Amino acid sequence: MSLLLPRADGSLARYEPRPAPALPAPGGPARSRTVFAAAHVVADPYADVSPDGPAAVDWEATLAFRRHLWAHGLGVAEAMDTAQRGMGLEWAGAAELIRRSAAEARAAGGALVCGAGTDQLAPREASLARVTAAYEEQLAVVEEAGAPAVLMASRALAAVARGPEDYLAVYGRLLEQTARPVVLHWLGPMFDPALAGYWGSPDLDAATGTLLGIVREHAAKVDGVKVSLLDARREVALRRRLPAGVKCYTGDDFHYPELIEGDRVGFSHALLGVFDPLAPLAARAVRSLDEGDGEAFRERLDPTVALARHLFGAPTRHYKTGVVLLAWLAGHQSHFTMVGGHQSARSLPHLARAYELADGLGLFPDPELAAARMRNLLAVHGVAP
Secondary structure (H helix, E strand, O other), rough: OOEEEEOOOOOEEEEOOOOOOOOOOOOOOOOOOOEEOOOOEEEOOOOOOOOOOOOOHHHHHHHHHHHHHHHHOOOOEOOOOOOOOOOOEEEEHHHHHHHHHHHHHHHHOOOOOEEEEOOOHHHHHHHHHHHHHHHHHHHHHHHOOOOEEEEEOOOHHHHHHHHHHHHHHHHHHHHHHHOEEEEEEEEEEOOHHHHHHHHHHOHHHHHHHHHHHHHHHHHHHEEOOOOOOOOOOHHHHHHHHOOOOEEEEEOOOOHHHHHHHOOOOOEEEEEEEHHHOHHHHHHHHHHHHHHHOOHHHHHHHHHHHHHHHHHHOHHHHHHHHHHHHHHHHOOOOOOOOHHHHHOOOOOOHHHHHHHHHHHHHHOOOOHHHHHHHHHHHHHHEEEEE
């Protein structure tokens, strides 16, 4: 079943899907690295909702996908930006997602961390006191669910903070009261333009200094720092300055193979949105490091980078559209619909290229199903067989 795929230049090119997948069998968690996949949510396609209304989530399909990630030995990073926090999934829906995923994780014996932020607070309502209270409310939900928290970067704090001292005050208060160590998240403006100047300065060296000051003062309460700046050099420099025992989790969806492999000084663990579609390949690759086989790790993971760079191409914040497309094509959900209507955020040539790259990697358990679904999507857009 060949397909005519639209290219960015407006042309159509014939593509022959691969006949069989190239997926490894499920396996246990890696021992040498801590690895989380930030997971997407599955919308309810039959719900009568508006783009500005509360999200309607298909809970069974959403939780089934988390079971898929755990089956391959990956941890789940829940209610993060991959789950469309601030882009379709509001706090009430995220709180329900956290509770349900925590219960599912206990049943499955899977690793879980959950995002706590301030997205119930509109930036125009923000003050330092309200930002702190919003974080506390969300932390309470995560901790009551029995999960470790990821303190997500806050649009409201970025809007109201006057400088580094305000970040020191807010994060210091939160870390003094957390029940268990948390992950601090530095999400760069390429993922969310409202977070420009986070940690109190547009100068990344100054911002790094502020973050490190918080970590050093509260090292016993910080499990790790997740760095999502798409700058491998800066991440390596930061991880070398972290206190002993504090992990660096890469959130760099462009350079993850080299960062996870590491160097003579150290390595990054992983908390990555791109591991949502790459789960089987990524999990097997990281287990190669358990065996001391760095060459096999890179042989398995390096070929995935082209797909990752495509999915996370500018505007990077819309990478979720490609992630959900691939979940549909892979048979993890029955439709290509997203909360907030974000299935329309990427062009047809972009989606076609994502399909082609994923198929080339052997990512689809049933290539024939993936091709048939891609053919249907193309037909809706007027592309003849």
